[in-house]
Structure formats: structure tokens, C-alpha cells
Amino acid sequence: MQALKGFKDILPDEALLWQRVEAVARDVFRRFGFEEIKVPILEKTGLFARSIGEATDIVEKEMYTFSDRNGESLTMRPEGTAPVLRAFIEHALHLRRPINRLFTVGPMFRHERPQKGRLRQFHQLSVEALGSDHPRLDAEVIAMARQILVELGLSAALQLNSLGCPACRPAYRQKLIAFLGGHREQLCEDCQRRTESNPLRVLDCKSDNCRRLNAAAPAILDSLCPSCAEHLAAVRRDLDALQIPYSLNPFMVRGLDYYTRTTFELLTDALGAQSAVGAGGRYDGLVRQLGGPDLPGIGFALGMERLVLLLQEQNALPSSGPDLFLACLGEVAGAYGFKLLDRCRLAGLSALMDVQGRGLKSQMKQADRLNARFVLIIGEAELASGQAVLRNLVSKEERQIPLAAELTDLLRVVRAD
Numbered sequence: 001m002q003a004l005k006g007f008k009d010i011l012p013d014e015a016l017l018w019q020r021v022e023a024v025a026r027d028v029f030r031r032f033g034f035e036e037i038k039v040p041i042l043e044k045t046g047l048f049a050r051s052i053g054e055a056t057d058i059v060e061k062e063m064y065t066f067s068d069r070n071g072e073s074l075t076m077r078p079e080g081t082a083p084v085l086r087a088f089i090e091h092a093l094h095l096r097r098p099i100n101r102l103f104t105v106g107p108m109f110r111h112e113r114p115q116k117g118r119l120r121q122f123h124q125l126s127v128e129a130l131g132s133d134h135p136r137l138d139a140e141v142i143a144m145a146r147q148i149l150v151e152l153g154l155s156a157a158l159q160l161n162s163l164g165c166p167a168c169r170p171a172y173r174q175k176l177i178a179f180l181g182g183h184r185e186q187l188c189e190d191c192q193r194r195t196e197s198n199p200l201r202v203l204d205c206k207s208d209n210c211r212r213l214n215a216a217a218p219a220i221l222d223s224l225c226p227s228c229a230e231h232l233a234a235v236r237r238d239l240d241a242l243q244i245p246y247s248l249n250p251f252m253v254r255g256l257d258y259y260t261r262t263t264f265e266l267l268t269d270a271l272g273a274q275s276a277v278g279a280g281g282r283y284d285g286l287v288r289q290l291g292g293p294d295l296p297g298i299g300f301a302l303g304m305e306r307l308v309l310l311l312q313e314q315n316a317l318p319s320s321g322p323d324l325f326l327a328c329l330g331e332v333a334g335a336y337g338f339k340l341l342d343r344c345r346l347a348g349l350s351a352l353m354d355v356q357g358r359g360l361k362s363q364m365k366q367a368d369r370l371n372a373r374f375v376l377i378i379g380e381a382e383l384a385s386g387q388a389v390l391r392n393l394v395s396k397e398e399r400q401i402p403l404a405a406e407l408t409d410l411l412r413v414v415r416a417d
């Protein structure tokens with residue numbers, strides 16, 4: 001039997017990189033005052049249709065939707081914002097904190113064509129900051145997304161745009177429809193349809209013809225109302241203050257309908273067509289649209305598969321071996337070693353010993369294959385003298401270590417190297 005197409009097993013060596021990505025992100029979240037929220041993978045289909053938008057690629061053709069045994073239409077979450085906002089509203093979290101800074105980590109599901117960095121089950125670090133429309137919050141959230149990459153040793157280019165608000169976007173939409181209508185024959189079939197249903201999405205089309213045409217389309221940044229223009233200017237001032245470089249891209253529209261004002265993407269050129277490692281934006285009307293209080297918010301998601309791929313491309317593979325392998329010869333040494341192993345583990349080392357009854361030579365081979373950093377060899381002579389040889393498998397250096405009750409010397413050497 002095999003895993004489903006687009007669904008991937010993450011094997012132990014790769015899982016180490018995942019742990020590193022998550023640990024770094026969690027530490028950045030903590031420092032920026034973000035708290036974890038865990039939400040279900042399944043939700044009622046309507047939640048996504050109402051938030052992401054009926055005429056988006058995700059809702060039109062990418063969702064895993066099915067009827068459960070009671071005939072209710074359920075969907076496996078394609079993104080994190082809608083479920084987190086549903087929980088935020090359901091539990092009235094706005095009464096708990098004036099600004100809720102939330103993050104969640106977990107799998108998302110989209111029925112897309114699998115490629116490098118594009119899966120059907122993928123994972124996001126997903127972030128929402130709810131309760132303020134201050135542009136400083138936008139800059140803070142963008143700075144946090146970037147900080148995660150920086151601390152992973154990765155770099156990505158930041159692109160920034162504003163999608164305006166209900167006051168100014170309709171006029172832009174009309175301008176865009178007029179422009180697209182005048183070049184209908186140059187648009188791909190999908191975009192001819194989108195011109196009516198969701199014209200901004202045309203700007204996101206990857207087909208060559210549409211892209212060429214889009215470069216000449218009117219830019220949304222020229223249509224912003226004064227308050228959206230000032231909001232963007234304030235975000236830019238704060239990014240400049242933090243010396244965060246970015247470029248403005250008036251044609252970056254994002255694939256979800258709920259965005260207002262600030263949107264941004266973090267792009268890399270190291271992953272072929274899958275260039276976005278993360279993306280997000282403001283969604284000031286969404287909480288109310290989902291039946292909650294009229295509270296603004298902003299969020300983003302980083303794609304964990306893409307972060308892991310980038311780490312792999314940099315050969316940033318952490319060593320995966322145990323600190324110590326105990327090679328024991330004979331029954332008596334084995335029984336002694338088993339207790340020593342336990343003490344090493346309680347003292348914080350990762351330690352292993354043979355459980356297959358092998359001889360010394362093959363135990364040494366095993367230690368090598370496990371990528372252990374140290375081997376401690378214990379036979380009857382060692383038990384008698386209370387001294388054993390500790391070998392550093394990296395430097396090949398050896399030294400005599402007393403097997404005294406506290407293991408002081410052993411722990412000091414293993415921890416120091």
C-alpha cells in the first residue's frame with residue numbers, strides 16, 4: 001500500500017528539520033507575545049465558502065469536501081484563518097484580551113497538482129492578530145514573519161501591497177473590468193470568466209499572455225482612498241524604522257477574497273515555481289462577516305514544507321545521532337550498562353545501547369551507523385578497575401573516564417564537545 005498522491009510521509013531525518021522550524025517559530029512567537037490556539041481540522045463547509053470566497057480557486061476547485069454520515073457538508077481546512085476566527089468568535093476571545101495574538105501549527109488540505117513544494121496535505125505556521133487596525137500592528141506582524149526566516153538562516157524578498165477597502169476597491173474593480181474588457185481576446189479562458197466573477201484574480205494568473213497584459217493594467221495603488229493611502233504609508237515608515245527591506249508590488253492580489261489594505265508575500269527564487277514561502281494580509285471585515293464583533297485583524301501563514309526544503313537546499317541538516325552509545329561486553333557488563341544508560345538519560349543525554357546481543361565489533365559499527373558522538377566501552381576489566389574508555393567518534397580522541405556514581409566526568413566531557 002502507498003500513501004495518497006500529494007500526501008507525504010515525513011521520515012525521521014527530515015522530521016528533525018521540522019522540529020527545528022517549529023522550535024524557532026515558537027520562540028519568535030513567544031517573544032512577539034503570540035499565544036497558541038489549536039483548532040479542528042474539520043469544519044462546516046460554509047465557514048470556508050463565506051470567508052475565503054465562493055469565486056476563489058481554493059473554494060471552487062481545491063477543497064476536500066464531503067458529506068458525513070448525517071449528510072452534513074464538511075471540509076478539511078484549506079487554511080488556518082477561518083477556523084481560528086470561528087473559534088475566536090465562538091469563545092468571545094475579544095473579552096479576554098484587547099488584542100489577541102494567536103498562532104496555530106498544523107496540516108492544511110488542498111486538492112492541487114502535486115509538485116516540489118506543493119502538496120495536498122501541507123503544513124502551515126499560521127498567525128492572526130485581532131483587535132486593532134493600527135498600521136503598526138501590520139509592521140509588527142510582517143517583522144515577525146521575517147524574523148522566523150532570519151533565525152532559520154533563510155532569506156526571502158518581501159513584497160508589499162494594499163488592496164484598499166470597501167470605500168476604494170469597488171472603483172478600482174470597475175477600472176480593472178474596463179481594462180480587461182478591452183483586451184478580452186488576450187485573456188486565457190479562466191480569466192475571461194474571472195473578469196466578471198473576480199477580476200482582481202486575473203492579476204494573479206500565471207499564463208504568459210495574461211501576465212503580459214497584466215503588466216499594463218491599472219495599479220491599485222493609484223486608486224487608494226486617502227485613509228488607505230495613509231495606512232500604507234504608515235506601515236512603510238515602520239518597516240523602514242526597523243530597516244526591513246521590501247518592494248511594492250501593486251499586482252500582488254492574493255488568492256483569498258477577505259483581504260483588505262495591507263497584503264504581503266515572502267518570496268524565494270530557490271524553489272522554482274513555488275516561490276512563496278509565506279503570505280498574509282489584513283482582513284478588517286472578516287470577523288464581522290463570520291458573525292462576530294466588528295473587529296479588524298491581520299495574519300499570515302508560512303508554508304512549512306517550503307521552509308524545510310530551503311533548509312535542505314542549504315544542507316543545514318542537523319546531526320541526528322545520540323550523544324552516547326554504550327558498548328557492553330557480556331552479561332554482567334550489560335546489566336551494569338543498562339543502569340548506567342538510565343542514569344545518563346536522567347541526566348539529560350540521549351543514550352543507547354545494544355539490544356540485539358551483538359559482539360564488540362558489531363556494536364562499534366552500530367554506534368557509527370547511528371551517528372553517535374561518543375562510545376563508552378564497558379567489559380569485565382572496566383568493571384573491575386572502575387575506569388572505562390570514552391571515545392569521541394568525531395575526533396577519534398579517547399580518554400579514561402571513572403565510572404563513579406555521579407558520572408561527573410562522563411557528563412562533563414560529553415556535554416562540552
Ligand code: ATP
Pocket residue numbers: 079110112117118119120121122123124254255274275276277278279280301302303304305306
Ligand atoms: P501559491 O501561490 O504557492 O499557491 P498560496 O497563495 O496559495 O501559495 P497561501 O494560501 O497564502 O498560499 O498560503 C500561505 C503559504 O502556504 C504559501 O506561501 C506556501 O508557502 C504554503 N502553501 C500554500 N499552498 C501549499 C501547498 N499546496 N503545498 C505546500 N505549501 C503550500
Ligand code: MG
Pocket residue numbers: 255
Ligand atoms: Mg495556491
